Amino acid sequence: MFLEKRREMAEESVFYGTWRIVECVSLSGTVETTGFEGTDFRLDETGDVTWTVADGVESLPFFGCETYEVCAARKSSPLDLGHPTVLKFRTFSGHNIEFRVEISDHDDLMLLTYDRCCMLQCQKVASNDTKNEFTFSFLSALDEGYFSDLVIRADSGKEYRVHRTILRLANSQLDWNRFPSPLTGLPEDVLQLVLHYLYAECLPNGLTEGVAKSCVMHVGKMPGFDRLTMLCETFIVNTALKEQIMCLVRDMHTCADHIVDHFSGKREPDSSLPPELLMKDPAKLCDVVKQSLREAAVAGAKLLILCDLFSRKKGELSRQERHEIIKYAKCRLPIFMSQLHTFLEVCKQHCNSLSAHQRHEIAAYLVPEIDTTLDAVSQFVVETKGALEQVISDVNKENVSTIPEASRKGGKLGEMLGKSLRNALHMRELMKLRSFHERVTTLVMSLLQRKENFSLMSHDQKVRSVAKNLEQLIDEVPMFLLRIEELISALDEKVQWREWKYLFKLGTSKVAWGLSKVVMHKSMLESLTRRACEMVHRGQFSQAMVALGLLEPMQKQAEVAVNNQSSVIAGSKLAARGGGDQATHQQTNIVESLMLPPLARHSTLAQHTAQLFGRNYETDMVFEVVCVQDMADVVIDHTHGEPIAAKTEREPEVSMTQIPAHRVIVAARCDWFRRALLSGMRESIDKKIIVHDTNPELFRLFLQYLYSGQVQTNDMSTEQLADMMAISDRYEVKQTRGSASRHKGKASSHTTNVCRK
DSSP states (O other), X not given: OHHHHHHHHHHHHTTOXXXXXEEEEETTSOEEOOSOTXXXXXEOTTSBEEEEOOTTOOOOGGGGOOEEEEEOOOOSSTTOOOOOOEEEEEEETTEEEEEEEEEOTTSSEEEEEETTTEEEEEEEEXXXXXXXXXXXXXXXXXXXXXXXXXEEEOTTSOEEEEOHHHHHHHOTTSOTTSSSXXXXXXXXXXXXXXXXXXXXXXXXXXXXHHHHHHHHHHHTTSTTOHHHHHHHHHHHHHXXXXXXXXXXXXXXXXXHHHHHHHHHTTTOTTOSSOHHHHTTSHHHHHHHHHHHHHHHHHHHHHHHHHHHHHHHHGGGSOHHHHHHHHHHHHHHHHHHHHHHHHHHHHHHXXXXXOOHHHHHHHHHHHHHXXXXXXXXXXXXHHHHHHHHHXXXXXXXXXXXXXXXXXXXXXXXXXXXXXXXXXXXXXXXXXXXXXXXXXXXXXXXXXXXXXXXXXXXXXXXXHHHHHHHHHHHHHHHHHHHHHHHHHHHHTHHHHSOHHHHHHHHXXXXXXXXHHHHHHHHTHHHHHHHHHHHHHHHOOHHHHHHHHHXXXXXXXXXXXXXXXXXXXXXXXXXXXXXXXXXXXXXSOOOOTTGGGGSOOBGGGOHHHHHHHHXXXXXXXXXXXXXXXXXXXXXXXXXXXXXXXXXXXXXXXOOEEEEEEEEEOHHHHHHHOHHHHHHHTSSSHHHHHTEEEEOSSOHHHHHHXXXXXXXXXXXXXXXXXXXXXXXHHHHHHTTOXXXXXXXXXXXXXXHHHHHHHHHO
């Protein structure tokens, strides 16, 4: 089993990387332009797929998929052709979109074939591996204030030493030479935020929602701060989303605590019965069960909102931010399991204390309650079945094959693929609805049969039947407890990150799909929704129906007034039970990506700084490159018919090349230069650094990297790459060395391949 797993992982590894759709070919071999050529998708080892689609391209269904799975071909015998390898793009509205896949011998070409439609030819491209890339910022210059030439004062009087060169690069639309300088008089926390953004193009850590709102208010209309305003607004939205998700989870924990409290007798502080006798009263037990079911319904409604919220908002979040939410949800699992374990422990204690006579009394009291419940549930399920049949009829009439003319920018082959995928997904949705209808029909028939059988019994027979079922339930409680304990102890092992991530996305996607169908036909289900609100009889449940779009706000006003007291969150009790955020260090951090400086290739500041290099504009230092050239003459002697080479030594020629630069930029980007320019020695006094053992062209490339964060090494020879690595080592710039070493490795590999050919 282990060797088979290793083999499957090795086979799947050939799919890892970034692929580009280069052609769309019909099954007859015709190549047509579809419009989505050039679309990239990255398959990583964690099971995620990331799509990069150009603007204006028709959105195909699988572009919305977030995970993938490779189902490798299997053969039962050497003569068996086996099943073809299948690439499944998963979790598009709870669906899998499958392509038969073939990989070339060199693992750089992939052919995806969609059933009876067309083939997508994909080519592996050099991915932008962010693991070996570095962020670009000048934060060290802002923090330490070296070489500053401008002071900006906040409204509190605090002064900030800044640099006109960097401020112009970050925002060229403001006049940084005027007096008073721009940003003068801003609130201190807002000024800190704005300066941090100008030096790093990101938001600072520890930012609060209030400061972000204040920043939008003060600098939102200033020229050149459009992106900062956008970042702050995104931060505000994501912070609200984080708080909403955490609030929903807290509400579910609270409902679970309330259920435990109901069965423990703690929800009735004024009861005349002591807690140990409270559950032995049949009337009280019946009331406790009803209250607990209502709490469970509220928790279920909160879970529906959470799934719907994540599915609707995930497109606005980065991949990292989505993963933070999923990790937060995973870290709450042990707490929910602990609450379930506590509930079962309470039930076990009460069940063990019940005598046979007390169980008989409880069964006798429950008989009329069961009769009433069966009537209500049967009517509800029958109405659900009828509404579902009407929904299926309407969905069946939908013509999903019709594509608007505005979206038909590609060729006929692209239209065929889009139609085929949409029709296939439509049929799957219809099959899911029909399957659900079959299950509901089976449930209705079973429920009606049970109701009829129960109604035909005498009162004594009903009591004996209920007592027997109650006894079986009591006997199974210890087994449930044992299973919960085993699951808690092995939770991390059984539910690993990759599986949990897929299950979370699949579950939320299916729930959101189901909700979308219900909302589309809510007029047919309106009476059922109102009946559900009446049965639950909780203000929070009615509010949840409004949030999901199943009830109109005006209806909510009438429902909220009913038992609104249950909507209060017992925060202190939740924290004491372990359901609060203090119980774990894992918190949602869906704004983290807004607080990281961009990679150099994505940095506008880096692009402007690269343009500054070589312009000699407001430079305040020079690099003097000393190059020593060996000037030996070569003399060719043709005596005896064969050329003989001889050298005549000359004095070596020394050349000096001066390259102007900006102290604040090279100091912020290179610690060695910063120490030299701040040392008080000759380099800092003369504002000149002398460079030996290299040539001016190569050192210019090195400085170009410091200014831009990137260096083009594709056209450099292996010897030049080695020299670049030596310069990087000398001046302690690991980033350049890493880039050069990677390209050197690629160059060596390419040379080896050429030699083999």
